[in-house]
Amino acid sequence: MRTIFFILQKEFLQIFRNRGMMAIIFLIPIVQLLVLSNAANYEVRNLAIDVVDQDHSAWSQRLVNKLTASGYFKLHRQTFNEKAAFEDLQLDKADIVLMIPRHFERDLVREDKASLQLLVNAINGSKAGLANGYTNNIIRSFNQNIRTEWLALDGRNGPAVIEVTYSNWFNTRLDYKVFMVPGIIVVLVTMIGAFLSGMNIVKEKEIGTIEQLNVTPIRKHHFILGKLIPFWIVALFELALGLLVGKLVFHLPMAGSLWLVFLFAAVYLWVMLGMGLLISTFTETQQQAMFIAWFFVIIFILMSGLFTPVENMPHWAQVLTWFNPIAYFVKVIRMVLLKGSGWANIQIYLLIMLAYAVVMNGIAIWNYRKIT
Amino acid sequence: MQPIVTKELTKKFGTFIATNAITFEVKEGEIFGFLGANGAGKTTAMRMLCGLLRPSSGEAKVAGFDVYKQADRIKQNIGYMSQRFSLYEDLKVKENIRFYGGIYGLSNNTIKEKTKQLLQKLQMEAEADQLVSALPLGWKQKLAFSVAILHDPSIVFLDEPTGGVDPVTRRQFWDLIYEAAGRGVTVFVTTHYMDEAEYCDRISIMVDGRIQALDTPRQLKAQFQAESMDDVFLKLARGK
Amino acid sequence: MRQFFVFARKEFYHIFRDKRTLLILFGMPIVQIVLFGFAITNEIKNAEIAVLDQSRDYYSNRLVQQLQAGSYFKIDQELQSHQAIEAAFKEGRIKMVVVIPPKFGESFFHLHKAQVQLLADAGDPNTATTLINYARAIIGNYQQELNGPQSMPLTINTTVRMQYNPALKSVFLFVPGVMTLILLLVSAMMTSITIAREKELGTMEILLVSPLPPAMIVTGKVVPYIVLSFINALVILGMGIWLFGMPIKGSIVLLLLECALFVLTSLGLGILISTVTDKQQTAMMASMMGLLMPTVLLSGFIFPVESMPLPLRLLSNIMPAKWFIIILKDIMLKGSGLREVWPQSLVLCGMTLLFVTISIRKFKIRLS
Numbered sequence: 001m002r003t004i005f006f007i008l009q010k011e012f013l014q015i016f017r018n019r020g021m022m023a024i025i026f027l028i029p030i031v032q033l034l035v036l037s038n039a040a041n042y043e044v045r046n047l048a049i050d051v052v053d054q055d056h057s058a059w060s061q062r063l064v065n066k067l068t069a070s071g072y073f074k075l076h077r078q079t080f081n082e083k084a085a086f087e088d089l090q091l092d093k094a095d096i097v098l099m100i101p102r103h104f105e106r107d108l109v110r111e112d113k114a115s116l117q118l119l120v121n122a123i124n125g126s127k128a129g130l131a132n133g134y135t136n137n138i139i140r141s142f143n144q145n146i147r148t149e150w151l152a153l154d155g156r157n158g159p160a161v162i163e164v165t166y167s168n169w170f171n172t173r174l175d176y177k178v179f180m181v182p183g184i185i186v187v188l189v190t191m192i193g194a195f196l197s198g199m200n201i202v203k204e205k206e207i208g209t210i211e212q213l214n215v216t217p218i219r220k221h222h223f224i225l226g227k228l229i230p231f232w233i234v235a236l237f238e239l240a241l242g243l244l245v246g247k248l249v250f251h252l253p254m255a256g257s258l259w260l261v262f263l264f265a266a267v268y269l270w271v272m273l274g275m276g277l278l279i280s281t282f283t284e285t286q287q288q289a290m291f292i293a294w295f296f297v298i299i300f301i302l303m304s305g306l307f308t309p310v311e312n313m314p315h316w317a318q319v320l321t322w323f324n325p326i327a328y329f330v331k332v333i334r335m336v337l338l339k340g341s342g343w344a345n346i347q348i349y350l351l352i353m354l355a356y357a358v359v360m361n362g363i364a365i366w367n368y369r370k371i372t
Numbered sequence: 373m374q375p376i377v378t379k380e381l382t383k384k385f386g387t388f389i390a391t392n393a394i395t396f397e398v399k400e401g402e403i404f405g406f407l408g409a410n411g412a413g414k415t416t417a418m419r420m421l422c423g424l425l426r427p428s429s430g431e432a433k434v435a436g437f438d439v440y441k442q443a444d445r446i447k448q449n450i451g452y453m454s455q456r457f458s459l460y461e462d463l464k465v466k467e468n469i470r471f472y473g474g475i476y477g478l479s480n481n482t483i484k485e486k487t488k489q490l491l492q493k494l495q496m497e498a499e500a501d502q503l504v505s506a507l508p509l510g511w512k513q514k515l516a517f518s519v520a521i522l523h524d525p526s527i528v529f530l531d532e533p534t535g536g537v538d539p540v541t542r543r544q545f546w547d548l549i550y551e552a553a554g555r556g557v558t559v560f561v562t563t564h565y566m567d568e569a570e571y572c573d574r575i576s577i578m579v580d581g582r583i584q585a586l587d588t589p590r591q592l593k594a595q596f597q598a599e600s601m602d603d604v605f606l607k608l609a610r611g612k
Numbered sequence: 613m614r615q616f617f618v619f620a621r622k623e624f625y626h627i628f629r630d631k632r633t634l635l636i637l638f639g640m641p642i643v644q645i646v647l648f649g650f651a652i653t654n655e656i657k658n659a660e661i662a663v664l665d666q667s668r669d670y671y672s673n674r675l676v677q678q679l680q681a682g683s684y685f686k687i688d689q690e691l692q693s694h695q696a697i698e699a700a701f702k703e704g705r706i707k708m709v710v711v712i713p714p715k716f717g718e719s720f721f722h723l724h725k726a727q728v729q730l731l732a733d734a735g736d737p738n739t740a741t742t743l744i745n746y747a748r749a750i751i752g753n754y755q756q757e758l759n760g761p762q763s764m765p766l767t768i769n770t771t772v773r774m775q776y777n778p779a780l781k782s783v784f785l786f787v788p789g790v791m792t793l794i795l796l797l798v799s800a801m802m803t804s805i806t807i808a809r810e811k812e813l814g815t816m817e818i819l820l821v822s823p824l825p826p827a828m829i830v831t832g833k834v835v836p837y838i839v840l841s842f843i844n845a846l847v848i849l850g851m852g853i854w855l856f857g858m859p860i861k862g863s864i865v866l867l868l869l870e871c872a873l874f875v876l877t878s879l880g881l882g883i884l885i886s887t888v889t890d891k892q893q894t895a896m897m898a899s900m901m902g903l904l905m906p907t908v909l910l911s912g913f914i915f916p917v918e919s920m921p922l923p924l925r926l927l928s929n930i931m932p933a934k935w936f937i938i939i940l941k942d943i944m945l946k947g948s949g950l951r952e953v954w955p956q957s958l959v960l961c962g963m964t965l966l967f968v969t970i971s972i973r974k975f976k977i978r979l980s
Contacts, residue, residue, distance in 0.1 A: 002474065002477065003474065003475050003477070005474070006470070006471055006474030006475050007471075007475065009470075009471070009474075010460070010463065010467070010471045013462075013463055013467055014460070014462050014463065017462050017463075017503075018462065020889070028902075032905055032906075035924070035927070036905055036906065036909045036910070038920065038921055038924055039909040039910050039915060039920050039924050039928075040909055040914075040915050046918065046919075089775060090946060090948070090952070091952065092938075108766055108768065109766070112765050112766055112767065113766070113767045113768070113769060114768055114769070115768070115769040115770070115771060116768060116769070116770045116771070117770070117771050117772075117773070118770055118771070118772045118773070119772075119773050119775050120772060120773070120774050120775060121775055121776060122774035122775055122776055122778065123776050123784055123785055123941055123945055124785045124916060125655065125784065125785055127916060128774055129742065129745070130741065130742065130745065132772055132774075133745040133748075133749070135770075136770060136772075137748075139768060139770055140752075142768070143766070143767065143768045146766060147765060147766045150765075150766060151765060151766070159724070159759045160720050160721065160724040160725065160726070160755070160758065160759060161724070161725055161726075161755060162720065162725075162726050162727070162728055162751050162752075162754070162755045163725060163726070163727050163728070164727075164728050164729075164730060164747070164748050164751055165727065165728075165729050165730070166729070166730035166731070166732065166744050166748075167729075167730075167731055167732075168732050168734030168737070168740055169701060169731055169732065169733055169734055170701070170733060170734055170735045171734035171735055171737060171740075172734065174734055174737035174740070174741065175737065176737050176738070178735075179735055179736050179737060184905075187905065208454075209460060211424075211454065212452065212453075212454070213475075214424055215422045215423070215424060215447055215450065215452040215529075216447060216452075216472070216475050216476060217444060217447040217448045217475070217476065217477070218475050219444075285809070286809075287805050287806070287809050288630075288636075290801075290805060291636040291637075291640070291801075291805075292636065294640075294797075294801070295636060295640045295643075295644075298644065298797070298904065299643070299644060299647060301904075302644075302647075302648055302651075302652060302908075303647060303648070303651050303652075307652070307908070307914045307915075308651075308652050308653060308914065309656075309736060309739055311656070311657075311658070311659055311660070311707070311739075312653050312655055312656055312657060313650075313651040313652075313653065314650055314651065317647065317650060317651035320647075320651075331704060334735055335702065335704045338735040339701055339702050339704070339733070339735060340702065341702040341703070341704060342702070345702050345703055345704060
């Protein structure tokens with residue numbers, strides 16, 4: 001045990017002495033959390049709309065007003081000229097073009113029907129879908145209004161309706177940051193805790209100090225523990241720091257128990273530390289270790305459900321996420337913080353992580369030979 | 373009992389035989405020079421003796437312990453220093469001493485005491501709180517040697533310890549070695565410098581994985597009718 | 613010039629001898645493009661929902677069936693009471709609960725008004741909004757179906773045309789982003805780490821005392837990576853086209869030229885990182901922390917730049933990836949030509965020049 005203590009002491013001295021490393025560990029993550037959380041926003045508001053109003057009637061004007069009053073749209077250009085509107089669409093200046101044909105109002109009254117045309121820039125499919133949804137809702141309600149007014153109907157005489165009400169649970173204001181901050185914290189903790197540790201072992205290999213350690217009576221597991229524990233501690237500290245910033249700056253709700261988050265993180269980190277260790281066992285240079293760590297970390301992050309929901313992925317990709325530790329942590333931290341999920345809800349994930357940690361470290365230690 | 377005893381010690385990497393059935397003994401308190409051209413098998417032999425590498429066949433005992441079964445006990449009883457490794461450059465002198473003292477299981481008091489003695493002997497008290505990276509190479513090497521014998525091992529292995537150091541510092545380094553040997557520490561040293569070979573009590577010269585000569589420097593010179601160790605070495609290396 | 617080739621050849625040897633690195637350099641982009649191209653999507657399919665049907669009549673049953681019929685929703689469980697809703701959400705699987713109050717059919721036909729309540733897990737606000745929109749559309753259709761084919765007075769028909777991406781494939785949104793990200797990371801990281809490595813091992817000093825001018829040393833180091841990165845760009849482009857069906861509506865020559873330009877920008881960035889750091893570890897962390905997350909988040913790859921607050925919109929302008937994503941999308945999806953993409957191309961040229969100039973300056977300072 002005393003040996004581990006000496007190794008820990010040495011590791012911490014080395015970490016704290018390296019200024020660049022200190023910045024990477026403590027400064028950059030916080031800055032990133034502060035800045036990037038603001039960037040991660042899917043909210044579709046202020047869509048730029050071009051209106052080609054060739055009717056210029058009272059009703060067409062009213063429709064345009066209703067659209068812009070909704071808060072979803074910002075009128076970019078009102079014009080007669082279709083070409084100008086198309087150009088805007090092409091140059092990404094407009095997201096959506098509404099074409100109101102001539103005699104819109106007259107047709108509506110005389111023929112009982114009229115048509116509108118909507119052009120949506122659909123390169124961003126989900127945004128287009130939402131924009132389309134909003135526009136259609138507004139047009140439908142506009143339709144309902146003028147119909148009731150014109151025919152002087154009251155609700156009873158009209159056709160039957162299903163009234164849909166909805167509410168947003170756990171995040172009533174639809175604040176996207178509340179969703180992203182826990183995820184970004186996970187990424188930061190992962191990068192610091194997991195991949196630096198593996199790199200650190202390879203570094204001793206590369207500069208040759210590992211040779212010296214190998215002739216000392218240090219035991220395998222002492223050495224490994226001594227190498228991993230500092231990053232485990234730093235990462236947990238990082239988590240606390242991230243949560244604090246989240247609470248103070250982004251008013252991150254903490255519906256569930258923080259202990260549960262830390263417990264899960266503690267186990268989760270052993271998976272990532274084990275992975276770092278494993279990578280270090282079959283690489284000779286830091287460069288190789290970095291590339292491999294990179295490869296996995298990017299895949300893990302982008303397929304973790306952090307940015308795009310796991311549920312949207314094709315089935316085979318969802319199966320792959322069963323092996324993605326980051327996906328579990330992202331899911332659990334959101335469940336606990338946002339919804340207040342408790343022990344009963346997350347214990348299965350904790351068990352999976354535990355098994356993962358045991359397997360990962362088992363393979364890593366088995367692969368790690370003191371005698372080469 | 374002799375500190376190092378080997379019998380037919382062999383290491384093969386695939387079909388390549390790195391050390392071929394070497395047999396020798398090193399006596400207690402002796403400075404044993406281990407010479408050979410690059411690739412002659414010195415490092416492999418040394419790594420086997422330190423318990424870093426498992427021999428393919430043959431026997432070896434270091435400090436009375438078997439290299440196959442008791443590698444851990446061997447490590448407790450040897451010191452090791454190589455040219456490639458110095459110390460942790462991003463740690464201070466004191467911190468390095470403390471770290472190595474700690475992992476060899478010395479008590480805190482002993483470490484403190486030894487640190488003081490060591491710094492005094494090397495006249496480095498003023499540099500105790502300096503980063504190792506700031507020291508000149510020669511100092512680093514002297515410090516590394518002192519750290520390697522901090523835990524009073526009975527045998528110390530030195531792998532080309534004086535590479536790249538000026539002659540004056542080398543002389544001082546050898547003074548440290550003599551002093552350790554005087555206290556009964558067995559010194560096993562590999563080197564490229566033939567003048568250093570003369571400082572050894574006995575030397576062995578390896579060629580292509582075999583020990584081709586083993587005796588005191590004087591005897592070897594006589595045997596090969598050579599003026600200096602240089603000549604002995606050249607005759608052996610070319611004479612195959 | 614001969615020395616230069618000797619030098620560049622040495623770099624090629626380094627790269628090709630190191631099989632592991634080579635595998636990563638070429639394997640990584642391919643695996644990642646495949647994974648991300650298919651897996652990163654906002655198309656919602658089979659979202660798991662729960663139903664609390666308090667009517668349990670013929671009409672409410674049909675509504676539930678309608679919800680299930682499309683590929684949007686999958687009913688995970690039927691709840692028995694309001695109390696069960698929260699617990700169901702906490703399990704973490706279901707995204708929405710549909711509550712149908714008692715006497716659904718009766719109220720619809722007799723009172724001309726029935727109610728449905730949608731409760732969404734807004735932990736993920738975007739999914740919540742989208743799911744609610746889908747459900748409302750399905751319920752709207754169902755309402756029309758129940759009312760029968762009677763024609764309504766004063767009906768506005770809206771025809772919608774989804775420009776540039778009629779099928780609303782999110783592939784078109786994400787594949788250019790994935791291509792950009794991977795190209796940037798591989799190129800920038802590769803160079804920054806290699807140069808840092810040479811410094812750390814001390815071989816840089818040997819090169820610096822050679823009669824080659826420093827600029828040539830750096831160029832020599834970079835040329836092989838330009839070639840490799842461009843090959844990578846071709847592979848990535850090819851996969852985008854053949855695997856994901858990205859069209860190339862614009863000029864392919866222009867597209868290739870822009871790719872080459874972006875490769876240069878990325879390499880410039882890599883060199884810059886390596887001149888600032890001495891240690892591989894730092895170079896690596898700098899490219900990881902400094903490039904990965906900001907590029908993913910600020911380039912418009914996943915999150916639309918328009919929805920960001922103003923300071924971040926300004927900040928996003930310094931991300932090379934942002935400009936290249938715009939160029940890729942414009943040329944490939946919209947068929948734009950140089951007339952439309954020259955400003956973005958100019959920005960990339962400027963950035964490249966800037967990176968290289970700063971690097972050379974730093975390099976010289978180091979030497980003196």
